[in-house]
Amino acid sequence: MNKEKSLIPFYTHGITMAPMAGVTDSAFRRICIKLGATCLVTEMITAAGLSRKSVKTKKMLRYHPEEQPLGVQLFGAKPDDFARASDLVTPLGFKFIDINAGCPVKRVLRSGSGSSLLGDIPRLLEIIRVTKENTDLPVTVKIRLGLTRENPVPDNIGLLAAEAGACSIAVHGRFRPDFFSGEVSKDGIRRIAELSPVPVIANGDSTSVEAAISLRDDTGSTGLLIGRGAWGNPWIFRGISGGNPNPEPGELHNTIMEQLSMMMEYIPSPQVFHIFRGHLVQYFRGFHGAASFRKRAVSTVSLEDVDIVAGEADIAMHTPAEDL
């Protein structure tokens, strides 16, 4: 196991759409892979729920054949739950199992899951170990720099995770109390990358092509996980691989309609419009008049509403401000 050889190079040495609960569902993942993401990961899925064979949780494992390569992310607190869950997900066509040790949300923390595992490294390592014992898929782990600033994870966490069976480690360069704000510590990621025998994937604030590339290169990481910078802007993936980082004329409109119609395959109306509004407001950012489109986005209730506002936003995006 070393940084050069990887069973899952599309993840360890690629540009992956970061798992985002409530965002990276099947439709959005299909959009990301089409626009150049090299790898996808499901939203976090409860290992305890899978272990209980909860029907609702099992539904979250559904994916479309176009969503490959795809990893499945599990969260939980108990090694036994991970053992049962990894056994259950192994035959389903995922390319790897990712363990969530970064979620900062209180409810998740209280259950001893997510970033709470960073305060109990032996338990995190045990979870990696049992997951690996119950699957023949590669196992990866996603962490933050620590549960508290005073108690950072050891710099050799990559070595510890590798010894437990992980083949890579993704590092969000923040501590749990930072949630998603404040500056990302490239130093913190670099210190872990320097000592890690397995590939390190850098994560945090890749809001532009330049920011993403420097996050990877300045930290000595091999790959990137891009979260919020791709929400409403999946063209960032194309930009990182040298293509146009912005939508071509017509592309914003088409992408929005494509994502919505894919979502309508599995979410009934009117619920689908309620959920899609969250995506729509993200698409309407960074161009002249975007605020007025966001305002209209939150009252869309039909395919036709979305079609009209997305078409007009596309035109506005490509019209120089002085011509409006």
Ligand SMILES: Cc1cc2nc3c(=O)[nH]c(=O)nc-3n(C[C@H](O)[C@H](O)[C@H](O)COP(=O)(O)O)c2cc1C
């Ligand atoms: C709405 C939202 C949902 C998220 N859900 C997950 C999740 O399910 N699993 C996970 O590991 N991280 C999750 N994250 C964290 C992201 O994967 C990522 O680590 C974080 O947003 C930092 O990267 P970014 O600055 O590129 O967004 C979520 C973040 C947000 C904003």
